[in-house]
Structure formats: structure tokens, C-alpha cells
Amino acid sequence: MTDLAQPERRFREVARGALERQGTQAALAAATGRLREARLSAWADLPDAEALREQAHEVRMRAIDDLDRYLDEFEHAAVAAGATVHRAATAAEARELVVGICRDAGAQLVAKSKSMATEEIALNDGLEQAGIRAVETDLGEYILQLAGEHPVHIIAPAIEKTASQVAELLRGVDGIDVRPELEDLTATARRQLRQVFLDADVGVTGVNFGIAETGSICLVTNEGNGRLVSSLPRVHVALMGIERVVPRLEDLPVLLKLLARSGTGQRLTTYTTLITGPRRPGETDGPEQLHIVLLDNGRSGLRRGRYREMLACIRCGACLNVCPVYRRAGGGAYGPVYSGPMGAVLAPLLVGLERAPALPHASSLCGACTDSCPVKIPLHELLLDLRRDLVSEGVASRAERLGFWLWSWAWSSPRGYRASTGLARLGQRFGRLAGPGRAWSAGRELPRLAPRRFRDRR
Amino acid sequence: MSIPSRVQLFATCLGDLICPDAVADAETLLRDSGFDVEFPGGQVCCGQPAFNAGHHGAARRVARTFAASFSRAAPVVVPSGSCATMLTRYLPELLGCEPFDVWELSAFLDRHDARVAASNAGRTLAYHDSCHLLRELGVSEQPRRLLERSGATLRPLERPDLCCGFGGTFSVRQPEVSVAMADDKLASAGDAEALVTADPGCLLQLRGRRERRGEGPRVVHLATALARGVA
Known part of the structure; x- marks a missing residue:
């Protein structure tokens, strides 16, 4: 079962393992470097990038400051468009809800598009326990599912895998050899997944943004699998963190613009999908049912305090790609779901500091994350605040507290x-x-x- | 603009204890540029080690020594980017006091068109941006300009944005990752004769790693590089 909790020593142990694997190190440096370069050049042609960041920050904070109202508005509009909206207070509740929807639909096969929220609630484990087969259809996630591993990057989940490792995993599916070349690998995965799209009873996706005004959900993908998964199966289940709401449709463009540029360096992702309700009478495609599951899991507790800005995160991954610690430690060290600076801030906030005490310290506080963030979350300052909480909440060890006390006593004159x-x-x-x-x-x-x-x- | 003739020098704890020569070089540079340099005797440390580790009570206790020793009537010059950041960005709030007029050494020298001898004529050097100096204080051109005025040719680092891996207690909480980051930094200096930095924290980290490996560029504090050359 995935869990955001990370015992104190685990970061160091996993990082040490990653440092010893030369292939992992080479893949990390190359992939983060490439994504960073792509982001920098995509941002370079924005006439006033700083103003856009301010605008994006404003949109996100406006939604978070009035989250209850916008969520109600979203739910109302989504229901009016024919969707069913569910609310889940915890990861376990969300998992049961989604499994229940799949069971009610008589599902045997579930096709999934990439979604970190489904990782957060360990949906695949829940479905497996219910005897329902779930298949990841995002290329990176598919590779990891074959390997039995968790994502190590929030937008490029299999970033640490080399082409030959991927070829080996794909060959394991049907015994057919595949050359470790990008085109051959994707063609093979496409062939292997095609039947999954056609046979799936339920499609599960995440949600990049939920528009309160219209009740629409926005999905941003590059492989097109998100569109297949949300339109071919009879039932579409979309899992959305409650903070993903944006007030109005007109607020969306600036976020899409910055999300694509920050994540992959594209001006827009290949597919930007807006879904408003399920198939309507007279329409020829789309699912019969659309279920939107709103996931809280610790988020609403963050709305008012110092950490509210973390709810602005749009999961672009820019902070991972600039982080010198992530670049060496790899994503696994941060835990099975969120990684890099955003993960080091978010995971302890969602599960409690005492259950992830090493993460606020898994940073040299260099500030590159804060500089890269398209919605201006002061990530390294939030890490600093979390460190203060570790001390004031008594999570920091007695030895550490005694050490600093003695030091400050001596150095006070x-x-x-x-x-x-x-x-x-x-x-x-x-x-x-x-x-x-x-x-x-x-x-x-x-x-x-x-x-x-x-x-x-x- | 009236030129302040008097400045207060804050050695910082690492400067005082580990690299006093660099602090002496900073003092020389300031004097050579016509400033009266005072060294307030009650100074200890800005409290940053505890502050960055989350121990605000301990940080406050130590930071008070700074507030008690320095005056707001003259600029405070600090040969350390991260201590200058602590003093400008965090100390006033931590202590609930008025800010001090704090300057990182290279920003101050550059601002006052300091006299720089041609101490590095014909040398190729690399400059490492300390993270706080670069991102919190926005100082990146000034140290480079000063080094160039000392006659050096600057060899750009491959990834100047990457941290050297020090990060205070990070260096001992995650020693393996920290050391790997130092290796990246040392390797990126290529064939430069020395790697120059304006932060004693980075200096400790990079020098410690270089000494252990027995290879790589020498690591020199900016004040030393400017006052005496890297040789």
C-alpha cells in the first residue's frame, strides 16, 4: 500500500541506493537537465513572464481563499451537466468510493490515465484487492506498473529508467523483442495497450483543473490516452484534489500556458481536454456516467494557515527539475507519490510532520525551486517553516534540541x-x-x- | 551620494574560526578603498545555523549578540552571502527589531567602485554563486565584475545555478547527497585555476571535498582572490 509517510532514515537509505546506480544517476541528470532547458527556452519567449506568474498566483489563491464556495459552485454546475459528484475526506474513503463505483459498474477492467491523486490514495491496490484489473495507460506509468514500482517524478514518472530497461519490461508482456529505441518502445506500448482502451469498463483519470463556473474538468496530456480513457469506457471516474478548482473559465488559459511551459517546455500540451458532464442524449460518444470524486485528504486543513500557498501547486514538476538534491537523490527517496521540493513540502503537510520528519530537511534551501515555480509558491521558505514546526511540535530529536540549546547558551555572549x-x-x-x-x-x-x-x- | 567613510566588519563565525585570512583580506580591501573599518568586539554569529534548522529560540539567543554589538549608523559589511541574507531577510523579524544596513562584501565593494589590484592578471578562474547571495540578495554580477577587474578571465560553470551541497545541517543529515553535489560543482569548474566563492559555507564544503579527493580546482574566498590573487 502506498503511503505518504516516510520514516526518518528512509530518505538517506534510498538516496544512497540511487547514488550507487550509475544508470539512475545518468538518467536523472539527463532528464532533469533536458526538462529544465526546455522550460527555460519556453519561458524565454513570453513577453512578461513575471506578470503571468503573478496572475497565475492570484487565480490560484483566489480559489483557495474561497474554496468552500467554489467547490459548491463546481459541484452544482457539474451535477447540472449530468455528472455525479462525490466527496472523500480521506484517502481510504476515496479509494472505497472509486472501487465501489467500479464494482457497481460491473467492471473487470479499468484503464487509467496518469494521475498523482490516484497514487496518493493507492487506488491500484484497492482495485486489485477487489479483484478488478487496473492498467496504467500513460507510457511512463505503464512501464512502472510492469516493473512493480512507483513514480519517481510527478510528470515523468519513469524518468530513472533507461531505454534498455524499458525494452526488457515490454518484452516481458508478450515475449516479442523490441529495440531500445524511442519509436519502437512507444509503438510496442501502443500495440499492447490498444485492447485495454477498447475493453475497459471504467476509465479513471485525474483532474488538472476543475472549473467552478461550468462544472467542467480539464485534463492535460501528451499521449492522448487521457482522452481515450475518458471517452471510450462506459464509465469515467475523475479523481480531483479539492484544491484544483479554479473560479472561472477565463482563469484557465494562464494556468494552461504556464503548466505546459513549466512541465515539459511546450507552449501547450498536445491534448487539452475540457469535459462537461457525460454523454448527452443524441451524442454519439463519451461515457454513460461521469463520476467526479473530490479528494480532501488533509487539504482543507491547510487553507487558512501559513501553508495555504502550497495548495496553489499545479503539479508541473519544474521544482523537481531544478533541484540539485532531487537530481542526485532521485524521486524514490521522497516516498512513493510526491517528490522533489513540492513533495518535501506537501507530504508532511498531508500526513503530519511526525510521519515524514526527514523531508523538510531533505533540501539545502538553495531556493532554485522557489525561483522556478510558475505560481510563485515560496517552497524553500515553507521548508524553513516546517523545520521550525518540527522543533516546536517536539518532533526533532532530544539530542538535536539539546545540541542547539547548549550551542546557543555558549554563543549568547x-x-x-x-x-x-x-x-x-x-x-x-x-x-x-x-x-x-x-x-x-x-x-x-x-x-x-x-x-x-x-x-x-x- | 555621500560616501560612508566608516564601515563595521562582521567576521561571521566561520570567518572568525575557520578562514580568518579571508576576513583579514576583506578588511584590507575595505581599507584600500578608503574606508575606516571597525570591528565591533561583541560580535559572535548571526544565528543562521540554528535558524535554518528550525531552532528559532536558539537562533534568537545568538542573534541578539549581533543586535547588541552593531550600530545602525554605519554600514555592516559581511564576507558571506548567507550570513548577509540572514541579517537582512530574517534577523529583524526574528528579534522584532529595526533592520541594519547590511552589505555583502562584493556588493559593497562594487557599489563604491573599490580599488582592485591586478592580482589575477592572466589567470582563468571560475566563480561559484552561493545560493543565498544569488537568489535572496540578487548579487551575481558584482563579484564577477570585481574578479574581472583583478585581471582574471572567468570561465563560466556548466550549471552555475546548482548548489554546492553545503546547506548547513543538510551537509551532515544527508552527507552522501551533499558530497555528490560538491563533486558536481568541483567537476564543473573544468580547467579553471581556482574556484572562487563569496561564502565561507561553500568554501568549507568544496575545500573539504577537494582535500579528500586530492584533485580538483583550489577553492578560494573572493576576498582573498581580490586582495592577494589566487596563487
Whole structure:
């Protein structure tokens, strides 16, 4: 079962594993570098990028500041258009709801389009337990499902896989050899998935944005699988985080513009789909039923406080691609769902700091994430605030608190500073034996205290 | 614009304890440019190590030493981008006090058209942006301009945006990732004679890694590079 919770030591253990795999390191550096370059060049031709960021921020915060109202408006309009709207307070509730809809539809096969929200509620596990087969149809997600792994990047889920690994996984499906070339790989996946689209009883997608004014859901994809999944099966289930609502249709363009540019460096993604209700009488395609499941799972608790800006996130992945820590540690270290700076902020907020205590510290606070964010979320400052909460909520270890207390007691006066640093000089050759000195000196020489402090030279 | 003749030098804890030569070089640069340099004796540390780790109480206790020793009547010059960030962006709120007139060394020297000797004539150097100096204070052109005025040719780093991996307690909480980030930075300096940085934190990290590996460019503080050249 996927879980956003991450025990203290896990980040370091998983990162260490990623650092040892040369293929993973090469794939991470190449893919994040490529996505970053693409984003920079796509942004470069915007006449006033900064104004657009401000505008996008304003749209998102307007929705979040009045979330209850816009959600009600959204629900009302969606129901009027013929959709059924469900509300789920927790991941477990959402999972049961979706499984229940599939069961009611008599589903044996569910086709899924890429959705981080379905990862968040561990939907595939729930469906499997109910005896329903779920198949991921996004290429990256499909590859990971074949490998039995979780996404390591929110928009490029299989970013750490090499072409030959992918070829091997695809060959495992039907025993037919495939060359490790991009075109052959996608052609093979397409062939293997075609019947899934045709046979699926239910299609499950996420939602990029829900428009309150019209009750429409907006899906943004590049492979076209989202459109197949939402139109071919009899039933379409769309899982939407409650924060994804935008007030009006006219608010959408700026978000679409920035989402595509920030995620993949495209001006627009290949497919931008707006769905308003299921198939209407007289129409020839579309599902008979559209179910929209609104997922809270800790989000509504964030609306009022310091962390409300995190709800503005549009899941573009830009912060992952610029993050020097993500680039080396890889996505798995952050947990099975959200990764990179956005994951380091969001996961502890959704599951509680005590259940993900390492994530706020899994950053050098370089600020590249904040600079890259198209909706201007101050990610590294939120990490700083989460660190403060770790201390004030008593999650930080006693040893760490005692250490900083002793240090601050000594350094609260010049005399204490002189005395403590004098003592430290006497003891510095033992620094590498334990604690932080040991962690430092595993890969670096410990700095030596100068024979005379600057202040002593004057 | 009236030129302030008096400045207060904040050595920072790392400067005072680990690289006092760089602080002395900063003082030399300021004096050579005609400033009276004061060194307030009660100074200790800005509190950043605790602040960035979330320990605001501890940070406050230490940061008070700064507020008690420095005056708002003259600019405070700091040979460290991250300490300058702490002092300008966070300390006033942490202590509930009025801000100080804080300048990072290269921003101050550049602003006052400091005299820079041709100490690096004919050398090829690489400059590493410390993250806080670059992103929080927006200082990137100034140190480069000063290095060029010292005669150096600057070799651009492949990815100047990447952090060196120090990040305070990050360096010991995630030592493997931190070291890998240092390797990336050292490798990106290519054939430059030295990698110059304006932050003692980056200096510690990159120098520590270089010494362990026994290869890579020498890592030099900006103040030293400007005052005496990288040799």
C-alpha cells in the first residue's frame, strides 16, 4: 500500500541506493537537465513572464481563499451537466468510493490515465484487492506498473529508467523483442495497450483543473490516452484534489500556458481536454456516467494557515527539475507519490510532520525551486517553516534540541563564544569520531580551526 | 551620494574560526578603498545555523549578540552571502527589531567602485554563486565584475545555478547527497585555476571535498582572490 509517510532514515537509505546506480544517476541528470532547458527556452519567449506568474498566483489563491464556495459552485454546475459528484475526506474513503463505483459498474477492467491523486490514495491496490484489473495507460506509468514500482517524478514518472530497461519490461508482456529505441518502445506500448482502451469498463483519470463556473474538468496530456480513457469506457471516474478548482473559465488559459511551459517546455500540451458532464442524449460518444470524486485528504486543513500557498501547486514538476538534491537523490527517496521540493513540502503537510520528519530537511534551501515555480509558491521558505514546526511540535530529536540549546547558551555572549571555541580547538581532532563530524568526514576533510581567530589578531 | 567613510566588519563565525585570512583580506580591501573599518568586539554569529534548522529560540539567543554589538549608523559589511541574507531577510523579524544596513562584501565593494589590484592578471578562474547571495540578495554580477577587474578571465560553470551541497545541517543529515553535489560543482569548474566563492559555507564544503579527493580546482574566498590573487 502506498503511503505518504516516510520514516526518518528512509530518505538517506534510498538516496544512497540511487547514488550507487550509475544508470539512475545518468538518467536523472539527463532528464532533469533536458526538462529544465526546455522550460527555460519556453519561458524565454513570453513577453512578461513575471506578470503571468503573478496572475497565475492570484487565480490560484483566489480559489483557495474561497474554496468552500467554489467547490459548491463546481459541484452544482457539474451535477447540472449530468455528472455525479462525490466527496472523500480521506484517502481510504476515496479509494472505497472509486472501487465501489467500479464494482457497481460491473467492471473487470479499468484503464487509467496518469494521475498523482490516484497514487496518493493507492487506488491500484484497492482495485486489485477487489479483484478488478487496473492498467496504467500513460507510457511512463505503464512501464512502472510492469516493473512493480512507483513514480519517481510527478510528470515523468519513469524518468530513472533507461531505454534498455524499458525494452526488457515490454518484452516481458508478450515475449516479442523490441529495440531500445524511442519509436519502437512507444509503438510496442501502443500495440499492447490498444485492447485495454477498447475493453475497459471504467476509465479513471485525474483532474488538472476543475472549473467552478461550468462544472467542467480539464485534463492535460501528451499521449492522448487521457482522452481515450475518458471517452471510450462506459464509465469515467475523475479523481480531483479539492484544491484544483479554479473560479472561472477565463482563469484557465494562464494556468494552461504556464503548466505546459513549466512541465515539459511546450507552449501547450498536445491534448487539452475540457469535459462537461457525460454523454448527452443524441451524442454519439463519451461515457454513460461521469463520476467526479473530490479528494480532501488533509487539504482543507491547510487553507487558512501559513501553508495555504502550497495548495496553489499545479503539479508541473519544474521544482523537481531544478533541484540539485532531487537530481542526485532521485524521486524514490521522497516516498512513493510526491517528490522533489513540492513533495518535501506537501507530504508532511498531508500526513503530519511526525510521519515524514526527514523531508523538510531533505533540501539545502538553495531556493532554485522557489525561483522556478510558475505560481510563485515560496517552497524553500515553507521548508524553513516546517523545520521550525518540527522543533516546536517536539518532533526533532532530544539530542538535536539539546545540541542547539547548549550551542546557543555558549554563543549568547562573546565570553562564552571564546571559551567554547577554545575548548573546541583542543578537542577538534576527535571531531570525526561521532555525530555530525563523523557524517561530514565520511566524504570530506573536516575544517580545521585556525590557530588564531580573526578577533585575536587585532 | 555621500560616501560612508566608516564601515563595521562582521567576521561571521566561520570567518572568525575557520578562514580568518579571508576576513583579514576583506578588511584590507575595505581599507584600500578608503574606508575606516571597525570591528565591533561583541560580535559572535548571526544565528543562521540554528535558524535554518528550525531552532528559532536558539537562533534568537545568538542573534541578539549581533543586535547588541552593531550600530545602525554605519554600514555592516559581511564576507558571506548567507550570513548577509540572514541579517537582512530574517534577523529583524526574528528579534522584532529595526533592520541594519547590511552589505555583502562584493556588493559593497562594487557599489563604491573599490580599488582592485591586478592580482589575477592572466589567470582563468571560475566563480561559484552561493545560493543565498544569488537568489535572496540578487548579487551575481558584482563579484564577477570585481574578479574581472583583478585581471582574471572567468570561465563560466556548466550549471552555475546548482548548489554546492553545503546547506548547513543538510551537509551532515544527508552527507552522501551533499558530497555528490560538491563533486558536481568541483567537476564543473573544468580547467579553471581556482574556484572562487563569496561564502565561507561553500568554501568549507568544496575545500573539504577537494582535500579528500586530492584533485580538483583550489577553492578560494573572493576576498582573498581580490586582495592577494589566487596563487
